[in-house]
Amino acid sequence: MPAPHAHSWGSLIYVIIPLFSGCVWLAMLLGMLLWWTVEEGSPYLAPMRRNQTIAYISDVGAHSLQPLFIAMGTVSVVSFDIVFIAERWLRHRGKLAPNTSSLQKGLSICAIIAAMVGAIGLILLTCLNDLHHNKAHDACLVIFIAGYIISAIFICWEYQRLGIHHRQHRILRISFWIKLTFIFIELGLAIAFGVLGDKDHYNAAAVCEWVIALIYAFYVWSFAIDFIPAVRTRHYASKETELEMATAMEQDSRQRGWNGSAMEQGAYNGRVGQGAPEPARNF
Numbered sequence: 001m002p003a004p005h006a007h008s009w010g011s012l013i014y015v016i017i018p019l020f021s022g023c024v025w026l027a028m029l030l031g032m033l034l035w036w037t038v039e040e041g042s043p044y045l046a047p048m049r050r051n052q053t054i055a056y057i058s059d060v061g062a063h064s065l066q067p068l069f070i071a072m073g074t075v076s077v078v079s080f081d082i083v084f085i086a087e088r089w090l091r092h093r094g095k096l097a098p099n100t101s102s103l104q105k106g107l108s109i110c111a112i113i114a115a116m117v118g119a120i121g122l123i124l125l126t127c128l129n130d131l132h133h134n135k136a137h138d139a140c141l142v143i144f145i146a147g148y149i150i151s152a153i154f155i156c157w158e159y160q161r162l163g164i165h166h167r168q169h170r171i172l173r174i175s176f177w178i179k180l181t182f183i184f185i186e187l188g189l190a191i192a193f194g195v196l197g198d199k200d201h202y203n204a205a206a207v208c209e210w211v212i213a214l215i216y217a218f219y220v221w222s223f224a225i226d227f228i229p230a231v232r233t234r235h236y237a238s239k240e241t242e243l244e245m246a247t248a249m250e251q252d253s254r255q256r257g258w259n260g261s262a263m264e265q266g267a268y269n270g271r272v273g274q275g276a277p278e279p280a281r282n283f
Contacts, residue, residue, distance in 0.1 A: 017079055018222075021080040021220050047130055084112045096230055107157050118145075119144075121146075121147055124143075178222045192205075
């Protein structure tokens with residue numbers, strides 16, 4: 001019989017990492033914004049346009065605060081990438097709901113790679129300021145935003161698949177919807193940012209950029225929720241049983257020719273309706 005839940009306080013480090021990463025990012029944004037508005041009195045900063053009165057983040061980071069921009073931006077994205085790697089490791093070890101297929105593992109790895117590409121884009125854009133390297137800076141900004149949005153897509157896809165076979169873990173549902181919301185909001189704001197800048201509405205575009213950056217901090221913090229189950233440990237045999245049951249469901253889906261999550265979900269729900277005990281649903 002499985003042992004009751006116990007707390008593994010050493011696993012709190014996994015919860016702390018995304019909280020730390022998001023706090024560093026937010027502190028950087030607030031430091032830059034307060035320096036420009038309070039310390040300097042919202043001055044014109046090259047390369048701001050003539051009709052622009054609200055500075056882009058990169059405009060502020062292109063001057064005396066560039067060392068802070070580089071250092072805190074790098075610390076934030078590197079620690080955030082560690083979050084993706086830790087999530088993969090904990091699923092492999094069974095401290096989080098384990099992957100039941102090579103597809104899920106592949107999605108997790110793709111999310112890690114996309115996050116690393118996004119991190120490289122951020123580090124390069126902080127080093128290549130838009131005052132002296134305008135085109136390269138803009139290209140790196142696109143890489144940064146695209147990298148983390150694509151990473152979020154892969155994570156959502158992985159969690160959606162996990163939720164089918166680990167329906168007792170309601171936290172997967174919560175995390176899935178948080179990250180899906182992030183994708184839609186950030187993608188919409190990124191498109192608005194690009195269109196407004198192209199139409200010379202620089203102030204509105206600058207506001208969009210600051211909002212995108214602020215929402216990113218909340219996205220980073222959302223990963224702390226994912227690691228909460230790792231703080232609670234169970235007897236090793238119960239983890240094995242859980243993985244075996246989820247894997248059996250995955251194999252059963254393939255043998256029956258079920259193709260796609262909607263078909264799998266409907267079939268499982270049908271099985272529940274025939275008298276099987278109904279598990280907690282995630283999707």
